[in-house]
Amino acid sequence: MDTPYSSAPLPVWERPEPQPRAAPVPLSRAKIAATAIRLADAHGLDGLSVRKIAKELGVGPMRLYDYVINRSELLDLMVDTVYAQIAEAGQRSEWRATVLALAQATREAALDHEWFADLIGGRPHLGPHALAVGESTAAALSQAPGVRGIDDLQRALGALDAFVVGALRREITERRAARSTGTDVSAWQAALGPYLTRMLETGRYPTVARLVIDGAHLNAEEAFHHNLTTILDGITSHPRT
Incomplete structure (x- = not known):
């Protein structure tokens, strides 16, 4: 999804949430951010990774990339x-x-x-x-x-x-x-x-x-x-x- 100004993706706050999937664990950006905050509170930013967040949520790491495209967006959330x-x-x-x-x-x-x-x-x-x-x-x-x-x-x-x-x-x-x-x-x-x-x-x-x-x-x-x-x-x- 391109902006009117460049080929960069829209900011995370303007992109719609992915459509719900038939998966055992429902996800949302709010849920991902809350989990990331808990991990960062406990271990600091150096101990934060998509893999650890995914493990905490009980999902595969690649599924999180439907919601955030990189670590920077995760920190923004x-x-x-x-x-x-x-x-x-x-x-x-x-x-x-x-x-x-x-x-x-x-x-x-x-x-x-x-x-x-x-x-x-x-x-x-x-x-x-x-x-x-x-x-x-x-x-x-x-x-x-x-x-x-x-x-x-x-x-x-x-x-x-x-x-x-x-x-x-x-x-x-x-x-x-x-x-x-x-x-x-x-x-x-x-x-x-x-x-x-x-x-x-x-x-x-x-x-x-x-x-x-x-x-x-x-x-x-x-x-x-x-x-x-x-x-x-x-x-x-x-x-x-």
Whole structure:
């Protein structure tokens, strides 16, 4: 099935589901995506393959290619399934509450599905639920007092996206490091505490010392909300001159 622009196949979201077959196991793209998500949650993206998904579903691997033509399409379906959960948070009456809710829902989704953090931040996701989240976010930010036109909106969206992606990847990376090393962040800090104290006592790092000694030590959730609020305050209170 060709598009009007090239011989490339239509995106997976525009192709109709294959006709039901007289087979012991009924399939659908939603069922395939749900199974792939369960496997990725348990084993990560490196442990995900069409063969493993087919085995989990009790079908032959070739049957899955009736529904997705390659791994990229499979990942697209998985990501958009997660975005469907995030989209449910975007129903708020006030712009700031909408942005906060969507960002928090995105964080919760990434913590539930760590592989999701590996797939965001690159090329835009264009599935229907990803577009719905993008629409809700852009529509909300367009109502912020500091956003006065399309250029301001693009900058605001860019700043918000950069923060969310960076914060989630950092948090997920720390979780993975704790699992792989058997040392959580508190134990790591305790182990390196004496060294850091000696370095700060040299007086060569006075600003870092202030941050370590006098700064607030927030947990990951508190830090995410605090930094997100800082960004929204900047969008609202400090319009570009």
